[in-house]
Amino acid sequence: MNPFAQSREDRVGSLGETALIKRISEWLGAASPDPPAGIGDDCSAVHLPPNKSYLLTTTDPVIYQRHFDSQLEPEQVAIKLLNRNISDIASMGGTPRHATLSHALPHHLSIDWLKRFYIGLSHEACKCNIQVNGGDVTTTKDFLGAFMTLVGYGNERILERKGASVGALIFVTGSLGGSRLKKHSNFEPRLPEGQWLATQVGVSSCIDLSDGIGKDCAAILLDHCNAKIDASRIPVSEDAHALSRSSGRSPLDHAINDGEDYELLFTLEPDQDYDTFVDHWKTRFKTDITQIGIISKRVASHPSVVFSNLEENIEPTGYDPFRTP
Amino acid sequence: MNPFAQSREDRVGSLGETALIKRISEWLGAASPDPPAGIGDDCSAVHLPPNKSYLLTTTDPVIYQRHFDSQLEPEQVAIKLLNRNISDIASMGGTPRHATLSHALPHHLSIDWLKRFYIGLSHEACKCNIQVNGGDVTTTKDFLGAFMTLVGYGNERILERKGASVGALIFVTGSLGGSRLKKHSNFEPRLPEGQWLATQVGVSSCIDLSDGIGKDCAAILLDHCNAKIDASRIPVSEDAHALSRSSGRSPLDHAINDGEDYELLFTLEPDQDYDTFVDHWKTRFKTDITQIGIISKRVASHPSVVFSNLEENIEPTGYDPFRTP
Structure with a gap:
């Protein structure tokens, strides 16, 4: 069989990455x-x-x-x-x-x-x-x-993407954006940080930020949850500011959509004490953490990740390595 | 840095697969x-x-x-x-x-x-x-x-490529050659056979035949060993005969050099009883086995795999997926 398709709608390029992976999972069926x-x-x-x-x-x-x-x-x-x-x-x-x-x-x-x-x-x-x-x-x-x-x-406990309850706080490590200046090829994976987070029973989900916060944060949500992110709290990197000077895009746009940050986004359950958790973190790591949002109950008419304080022209769709431009 | 080389001798294509893998292993050094x-x-x-x-x-x-x-x-x-x-x-x-x-x-x-x-x-x-x-x-x-x-x-005992002593008998499963007619995409990996061989202490080395018997058999030899293969004993497949009719090459040439047979080549130590071993095999498997050679002491002037009864025009070099034609 010829592997290539003539018409645009029959080509894998017509699918986004998320849709394609969903289909692959369905095609694999019992093997998946x-x-x-x-x-x-x-x-x-x-x-x-x-x-x-x-x-x-x-x-x-x-x-x-x-x-x-x-x-x-x-x-x-x-x-x-x-x-x-x-x-x-x-x-x-x-x-x-x-x-x-x-x-x-x-x-x-x-x-x-x-x-x-x-x-x-x-x-x-x-x-x-x-x-x-x-x-x-x-x-x-x-x-x-x-x-x-x-x-x-x-070990006995690993961190999974899904697991955050309504009311859980959303954190990110480090700062975001402008990765193509340097960070995409020169970053330190948050290995000790992830290992420690896995030992904390109050930490309920975790993902590494590779495709931008809007897309990656959506991936941690259980079906009955939304995420609310306060865009004004997102830690914007110096490289995002530097890139903004020549790109015509705002630093925040870079922080939200560039991808390849390789920082961790994780959640802390609502029954945990914020100050105690942050204190424990600070005694262990120089890496910053910032609380940028909260898990909320799903509202069907909302997008899965709702940003507040977002400049109007930013579309928090992130990076899709798959879709045809 | 530009990944591509102008002059032929600076290109990876100038190396054979075996030489390239040896270099990679050296470059990796302590990580390997x-x-x-x-x-x-x-x-x-x-x-x-x-x-x-x-x-x-x-x-x-x-x-x-x-x-x-x-x-x-x-x-x-x-x-x-x-x-x-x-x-x-x-x-x-x-x-x-x-x-x-x-x-x-x-x-x-x-x-x-x-x-x-x-x-x-x-x-x-x-x-x-x-x-x-x-x-x-x-x-x-x-x-x-x-x-x-x-x-x-x-399990506790796995089969490795290297381990055969001088005097060990060399066996192959099934029959060889002509794989591109059908077998390259339609073969049954010798999984139960391999698992059983691993339980037999007298079986001292094993490899799957993917690049042709000359090349693959060389890969099992310890430094002080040669292999002697009697070409007249090599089990030649029907597909090798079929292909020979149009290829201008002999069935034996196909059996030795086509590759992609995915049969097992293994050795039985000299202190083991041949008949008992073959009887045990036959009670378990329908797959044929054939003894095609023996491990001998290394003679520096010989190639590592010495064929007897080989038609003169056959070069038992096998398939190198890497070398530039």
């Missing part, structure tokens, strides 16, 4: 378990009997002309690849351990580029106590991409 | 553990404490115009992808359990093709008691590839 074991969370999490621990698995690629270009050094590409995957394990509170890399390499790729990529990967992996256990290499005509699968372990 | 945990076996195998069991991980892709084309139905592509990975776990005697799929999809890919791919994958996965736990989708300009990572479990 519910989250957190199956599709729908940052990692898949399956029990490792007889231990009370989890095997966490996530996969993310870096592809030339999409996730990096010739501006980036090969070491940075490798670090970005590893850290994108680590960030998913961080958001579930796990410990990353084993990486597998499937590499699609054009014949005319430079050996020196590849050498620097792998040496850079090795340094970063050793720093994080991660082994690169294996992989595959295949040549292509001109496509360059590295597809990493990262396996880690979670 | 010894096999079976690291690069060098069909899967990576790491201990799962405190159990005496192994986590097995393998990765193989299917790429359009390399591993499949429009002649193949999407269900067959999915089955080939899954079975290529299962075969690696079979060769170490493990049980496959969790698949993760990173999918590179052109915008103009047909939704119907993709639907049939995933439904086909689901059926085959369910048949094998494998879950598809997650993945990633990314759009591309025109590159279509699916990169699967398959995780499984091994």
Whole structure:
């Protein structure tokens, strides 16, 4: 069968990423378990009997002309690849351990580029106590991409995306926006922060911010919930301000829609004491946290994430790596 | 840095697959553990404490115009992808359990093709008691590839590639050659056979035949060993004979060099009784086994795999998915 479609509506490009993943999950049917074991969370999490621990698995690629270009050094590409995957394990509170890399390499790729990529990967992996256990290499005509699968372990309690009750407070770590200036390839996954959050019973959901706060926050909501976010409380990064000077977009727009922040968004249940929690955080981490919103009861006529104090021209739709422009 | 090289000798295409993987392993250095945990076996195998069991991980892709084309139905592509990975776990005697799929999809890919791919994958996965736990989708300009990572479990004893002593007998399952007629996309991984072999202490090494017997057999040899293969004993498939009629190559040439057989090659230690072993096999499996050679002491002037009774015009170099033609 010819894999390609003539008419626009028959092409996968006509679907958004979220719609496509939903369909894939339906097509897989019985082979696709519910989250957190199956599709729908940052990692898949399956029990490792007889231990009370989890095997966490996530996969993310870096592809030339999409996730990096010739501006980036090969070491940075490798670090970005590893850290994108680590960030998913961080958001579930796990410990990353084993990486597998499937590499699609054009014949005319430079050996020196590849050498620097792998040496850079090795340094970063050793720093994080991660082994690169294996992989595959295949040549292509001109496509360059590295597809990493990262396996880690979670303790008895892992953080899942869904679990926040009505009234739970919504926090983010660090500051947001302007990632393409630097942060997209040069960020520190919130690994110790995620691991500690997983030990706190009052923390009820967590996700890493990769596609922008509007889209990612919608992904944590149970069916009966909305999120209310006060846009004036969103911590806007210096890079978002810097980028704004040339982009014609406001710093807040960058903070909401750029994606690739790799900060954590998490919720604290309403029965928990805000001050005690924040104090505990501050004694452990230099990373800032900011409460930016609250989980509310679902109102069918509202969008799932409702922003207040938002400039009128900002559409908080985030980044969709899939939709055709 | 520009990832591409101008001069031929600076390009990865100037290296063969084996040389490239050796370099990657060196570049990774401390991040790359010894096999079976690291690069060098069909899967990576790491201990799962405190159990005496192994986590097995393998990765193989299917790429359009390399591993499949429009002649193949999407269900067959999915089955080939899954079975290529299962075969690696079979060769170490493990049980496959969790698949993760990173999918590179052109915008103009047909939704119907993709639907049939995933439904086909689901059926085959369910048949094998494998879950598809997650993945990633990314759009591309025109590159279509699916990169699967398959995780499984091994018991206390797994089969590794290296371990055969001088005097060990070399066996293969099934028959070889002509895979591109049908078998490359329609084969049964030797899963129960591999699992049983792993329980036999006299079985000292195992590999699945994907690149041709000359190349794959070389991969099981310890430094002080050669393999001697009697080409007249190699079980030649009917498809190798069929293909020979139009290819201008002999059936034996097809059996030795076509690759994608996905049969097991394994060794039985010299202190084991041949007849008892073969009898035990036959009571369990309908799959044929054939003893085709023996492990011998290394002679530096010999190639690592020495064929006897080979037609003169056959070069037993096998299939290298990497070298530029």
